[in-house]
Structures are given as C-alpha cells and as structure tokens.
Amino acid sequence: MTTAAAKSAETEDGGTWRFPASQALRLESGATLAPLEIAYKTYGALDAAKSNAVLVCHALTGDQHLASTHPMTGKPGWWDRFVGPGKPLDTDRYFVICSNVIGGCMGSTGPASTNPQTGEPYGLAFPVITIGDMVRAQAMLIDALGIDTLFAVIGGSMGGMQVLQWAADYPEKVFSAICIAAAPRHSAQNIAFHEVGRQAIMADPDWRGGAYELAGVRPEKGLAVARMAAHITYLSEAALQRKFGRELQRDGLSWGFDADFQVESYLRHQGASFVDRFDANSYLYITRALDYFDLAGQHGGVLAQAFQKARKVRFCVLSFSSDWLYPTPESRDIVRALNAAGARASFVEIETDKGHDAFFLDEPQLDATLKGFFSSTAQARGISRGLA
Amino acid sequence: MTTTVREDFREILRLVKPGARVLDVGCEDGELLELLTREKGVDGQGLELSPVNVSACLAKGLAVVQGDGDRDLDYFPTRAFDYAVLSKTLQQMREPKHVLSELLRIADQAIVSVPNFAHWRMRVSLMTRGRMPETRALPDPWWATANIHLCTLKDFTDLCRDLGLKIDACAALSGGKSARPFDPAGILENWRAETALFLLSRA
Numbered sequence: 053m054t055t056a057a058a059k060s061a062e063t064e065d066g067g068t069w070r071f072p073a074s075q076a077l078r079l080e081s082g083a084t085l086a087p088l089e090i091a092y093k094t095y096g097a098l099d100a101a102k103s104n105a106v107l108v109c110h111a112l113t114g115d116q117h118l119a120s121t122h123p124m125t126g127k128p129g130w131w132d133r134f135v136g137p138g139k140p141l142d143t144d145r146y147f148v149i150c151s152n153v154i155g156g157c158m159g160s161t162g163p164a165s166t167n168p169q170t171g172e173p174y175g176l177a178f179p180v181i182t183i184g185d186m187v188r189a190q191a192m193l194i195d196a197l198g199i200d201t202l203f204a205v206i207g208g209s210m211g212g213m214q215v216l217q218w219a220a221d222y223p224e225k226v227f228s229a230i231c232i233a234a235a236p237r238h239s240a241q242n243i244a245f246h247e248v249g250r251q252a253i254m255a256d257p258d259w260r261g262g263a264y265e266l267a268g269v270r271p272e273k274g275l276a277v278a279r280m281a282a283h284i285t286y287l288s289e290a291a292l293q294r295k296f297g298r299e300l301q302r303d304g305l306s307w308g309f310d311a312d313f314q315v316e317s318y319l320r321h322q323g324a325s326f327v328d329r330f331d332a333n334s335y336l337y338i339t340r341a342l343d344y345f346d347l348a349g350q351h352g353g354v355l356a357q358a359f360q361k362a363r364k365v366r367f368c369v370l371s372f373s374s375d376w377l378y379p380t381p382e383s384r385d386i387v388r389a390l391n392a393a394g395a396r397a398s399f400v401e402i403e404t405d406k407g408h409d410a411f412f413l414d415e416p417q418l419d420a421t422l423k424g425f426f427s428s429t430a431q432a433r434g435i436s437r438g439l440a
Numbered sequence: 441m442t443t444t445v446r447e448d449f450r451e452i453l454r455l456v457k458p459g460a461r462v463l464d465v466g467c468e469d470g471e472l473l474e475l476l477t478r479e480k481g482v483d484g485q486g487l488e489l490s491p492v493n494v495s496a497c498l499a500k501g502l503a504v505v506q507g508d509g510d511r512d513l514d515y516f517p518t519r520a521f522d523y524a525v526l527s528k529t530l531q532q533m534r535e536p537k538h539v540l541s542e543l544l545r546i547a548d549q550a551i552v553s554v555p556n557f558a559h560w561r562m563r564v565s566l567m568t569r570g571r572m573p574e575t576r577a578l579p580d581p582w583w584a585t586a587n588i589h590l591c592t593l594k595d596f597t598d599l600c601r602d603l604g605l606k607i608d609a610c611a612a613l614s615g616g617k618s619a620r621p622f623d624p625a626g627i628l629e630n631w632r633a634e635t636a637l638f639l640l641s642r643a
Contacts, residue, residue, distance in 0.1 A: 388515035399505040400494045424499025
C-alpha cells in the first residue's frame with residue numbers, strides 16, 4: 053500500500069506520515085480516526101533486501117526521539133545509551149524506526165490534534181484508543197515505508213505490550229520480538245495508580261473538561277502530581293533509599309511544608325519538567341489504553357491463544373528483579389504462555405535494584421543479553437555484519 | 441566432533457534422532473543444545489536457573505528460558521517435544537518423581553542421567569571412612585552438596601517401574617571412558633556403573 057500521494061514532510065531520518073482521509077484507522081472501540089498522522093524517526097539505513105528493520109515501541113511518556121536530541125528538552129534521546137553506531141542496537145547494522153504512538157503529543161494524531169469536524173483541538177472528543185490501535189497505526193506506517201517484515205520489534209513497559217500485540221496480530225511480519233519489563237495485562241494495582249494520576253489531572257481547575265487549549269491554560273499542577281505518583285512506581289524502594297535516604301535539602305528541618313527531603317525535591321522536579329514536554333489529555337488517553345490492555349482477554353481468556361500463530365517468532369522476554377510495576381511473575385506468565393503455544397521463547401530476569409526504569413539505565417547484563425540475542429538472531433535472518 | 445565433548449553428551453548425541461524437538465532441562469551454558477543443533481539439526485529449547493548462563497545461551501542463538509525444573513515443567517504442553525533431557529540433576533530436584541513423570545508427559549522420550557550411589561567407590565568410601573562419601577562423581581562434602589535426593593541404580597529402576605516407564609536404552613558412564621551399554625538388571629551393574637544414562641519412554 054505504498055501510496056506516494058500519502059507521503060509528505062518525510063525526510064531521510066523520519067518526519068510525519070500523513071495518511072489521506074480515505075485511509076482511516078479503524079479503532080477497537082468501533083470509531084475511526086482520520087486523517088491520521090504518524091510522527092517517526094529512523095536511524096541507520098535499510099538494506100537492499102529490506103531485512104534489517106527494527107521497530108522500537110516507546111513507553112507511556114516516551115516518543116520517537118529515541119537516539120537523537122529531543123527537540124523540546126534538548127536532552128539526548130531516551131534510549132541513546134542503547135541505540136546508535138556500535139551500541140547494542142547497532143545502527144550501523146540495523147534500520148531502526150520509532151514512531152510516536154497515536155494519542156501521543158509529539159506529532160502523531162492525538163487529543164491535541166485538530167478535530168476535522170470542528171476545526172478545534174479534539175480534547176475529549178478524541179476517541180479512546182487501545183494498545184492494539186497503536187500497533188495497527190504502526191503497521192500502517194511500516195507498510196507505507198515499504199517494509200514487509202520487521203527483523204525485530206522491541207520495547208520496554210508499554211512498548212513491551214505493543215511488542216506482544218505485534219506478535220499476536222502480525223506474526224508473519226515479525227521475525228523476532230523483544231519484550232522488556234512488561235505485562236500481558238494491566239493489574240488492579242496498575243489501574244489504581246493510573247486512576248490516581250487521571251484524577252489529579254481532572255481535579256486541576258485548569259483542565260476545563262479537557263478543553264484547556266481553547267482557554268489558553270494547561271492543567272500543569274494536576275499533570276505534575278500524576279507524574280510524581282507514577283514516577284515512584286518506576287523506581288524501587290532500594291533505589292530511592294540508595295539515592296536519597298532521608299537526606300535533607302538544607303541544614304535542619306523547615307518545620308513547614310517546603311521540600312525538606314531530597315526525595316521530595318527530586319519528585320517535584322520530575323513533575324515540573326514533565327509538564328514542559330507532555331500533554332495532559334494525552335496522559336489520560338494513553339493511561340486508559342494501558343488499563344484496557346489484556347492480551348488474554350482478547351483471546352478467550354487464554355494467553356497462549358494469543359501466540360498460536362506466532363510460533364516462528366523468536367521471542368526474548370526480559371524482566372527486572374526490583375520492578376514492582378510489572379514484576380517478574382507477569383513476564384513469567386508471558387513466557388509460560390509462549391511455551392504452551394510452542395513458540396520459540398527465551399527469558400531472563402535481570403538482577404538489579406533500579407526498578408522498572410532499569411531498561412533506560414546503564415544495566416550491563418541487559419546490554420550483554422540483548423547484544424547476544426541480536427547478533428545470533430541477525431545471523432539466523434542472514435543480515436550481514438555491517439552495511440557496505 | 442572434538443575429543444573435548446563430555447562422554448554423556450556424546451551418548452545423548454548418539455541417541456537423539458536428527459531434526460527432533462528437544463527440551464534440555466538445566467542446560468547450563470547451552471553446550472549440549474548447541475552440539476545437538478549443529479550435529480543433529482534439532483529444534484532445541486532450554487530451561488536454566490542461572491541468568492548468566494541464559495545470557496550465554498542467547499548469544500549462541502539458543503532459545504532458553506530462565507526457570508526451575510521443579511516449578512516450570514508443569515507449564516509445558518503435553519507431548520510438545522520428542523526428547524526431554526535431564527543431565528545429572530534429577531537428584532537435585534525437590535520432587536524427582538514428579539519431575540520424571542512431567543518429563544514423559546512433555547516429551548515422547550526422556551534422556552536422564554543419574555549418579556549411582558551404590559557404585560563401588562561410594563560403598564568403599566562410606567565403609568572405610570564412616571563419613572558421607574566424597575568421590576570423583578560426587579565430590580562435594582555433605583554440607584555443600586546440591587544433591588538432596590541421591591539414589592542407587594536399583595532405586596531408579598524401581599521408580600521407573602512405579603511410574604510405568606520403559607527403559608529403551610541405558611549406558612554406564614565411568615570417569616572419562618566411553619559410554620558402555622548395559623542391562624540394568626545385570627547382577628553387578630549396581631556396583632559397576634558410576635553414572636547411568638537412561639532413554640525412557642511411557643510403557
């Protein structure tokens with residue numbers, strides 16, 4: 053379906069793919085989304101056989117700026133440590149694609165995009181989306197880029213859920229699937245934390261029922277609190293203790309409600325810097341998509357059924373020992389379902405005290421494991437060592 | 441094949457049919473799976489406790505799950521494999537009887553090797569020293585050994601009979617010598633076989 057007419061504003065290393073209104077995205081809810089725009093970045097070069105494409109799926113607050121300077125924060129890409137020339141995901145060898153999820157706020161169609169029916173930002177008129185919808189949009193982009201099969205789909209957290217969804221929905225298009233620190237469904241505790249975040253946003257008077265953009269305000273306080281609560285779940289008790297303990301910001305207590313403790317100051321900073329780069333309504337929609345995620349539920353309650361057609365996909369599932377957001381037993385459920393389906397599965401629990409966010413951080417065993425997995429899988433796929 | 445291949449692996453390589461589906465329980469760094477993949481073109485899957493070993497396996501292109509033979513076999517579907525291999529670790533399982541029956545639920549045949557506690561070296565060590573035997577086959581002192589369910593050749597064949605398992609082949613392994621096929625009912629074998637390797641199937 054490579055439609056030259058659909059292509060615009062595309063550059064060598066990505067851009068925004070604008071699908072014509074005729075190519076609407078059919079959503080799980082029954083609604084349709086059109087026109088659809090997908091913002092993406094690419095790194096490296098596609099080989100002649102188009103066999104070396106890797107799709108990286110980003111997490112809840114991530115975006116397509118994987119391994120290049122973020123245009124809003126000026127900071128290195130969120131996985132710069134892992135993706136690049138000579139790095140574990142080697143852009144001298146692979147063509148790496150990362151797109152902003154639909155519902156996001158970094159260029160793909162989301163609640164801040166213009167609603168064609170009103171000419172105003174969608175706000176709450178934006179349809180509720182799912183992980184499956186995000187993946188279907190990515191599949192449209194991959195198709196538009198002229199790629200039949202992805203050498204690998206990889207992602208952590210919500211990205212890992214998209215990886216599972218890819219394997220379930222498009223097994224013939226996925227050679228290998230790497231799912232890091234994810235879960236096959238959102239647990240009651242996961243939903244509970246997200247509900248706290250959403251309520252914080254919606255309780256902010258500047259939220260204005262989602263129509264804050266028209267009013268020229270932003271629910272920054274609510275979004276910051278949502279981020280603060282969520283950020284705690286990305287760390288571990290041990291990591292917080294190691295980093296901050298009960299250390300104070302200044303000498304002595306303030307006997308008031310200033311940020312006395314370093315951990316308070318750290319969280320306030322996390323909240324404050326988040327609102328500069330993220331949209332509150334996007335946060336509502338994407339957390340909702342996560343809460344609705346239940347891969348077994350999509351397959352008659354039997355997780356193994358989701359992988360029945362994915363037996364040829366080479367799976368690599370990784371978890372972190374101190375992750376309490378999506379703890380190791382969740383990954384084990386995925387692996388057991390893969391085994392039950394007769395799929396080719398590998399699994400390692402990486403020992404670390406860094407919690408859920410360990411997949412962004414310097415974790416040598418993660419790098420070593422994935423480097424080994426990539427190079428042996430590339431050999432099986434017949435991808436040459438480097439591009440001539 | 442090089443001479444550095446372990447004798448038990450050499451025997452397993454001989455037993456396994458080309459292109460078979462093999463589950464290696466406790467596959468360590470993947471040496472056997474790699475050998476079977478290279479020499480017999482098997483479709484292999486490993487189960488291994490140590491994360492460092494699992495990473496080493498992934499680098500070799502093997503499909504290996506970090507897991508525990510005691511807990512994780514239950515999740516494999518029935519008759520998913522042609523062979524399930526368990527090398528010298530049955531005696532370290534919490535429930536060897538359950539593990540053995542699970543191996544033969546998951547696979548059509550199981551290849552299981554066990555150290556024989558009735559080997560003459562064991563008997564001599566216990567008789568002369570009056571202490572828990574420490575031999576070349578079982579070198580660790582009692583307080584450091586991972587072996588919690590040691591058995592003799594007779595014990596093992598009794599268990600197979602109780603579980604309704606058929607012994608399709610068996611070989612004795614002693615030191616670095618080549619595997620020697622033997623009859624488990626043979627009168628002196630319970631003294632002679634240092635380690636016994638069995639090919640089992642459901643009767």
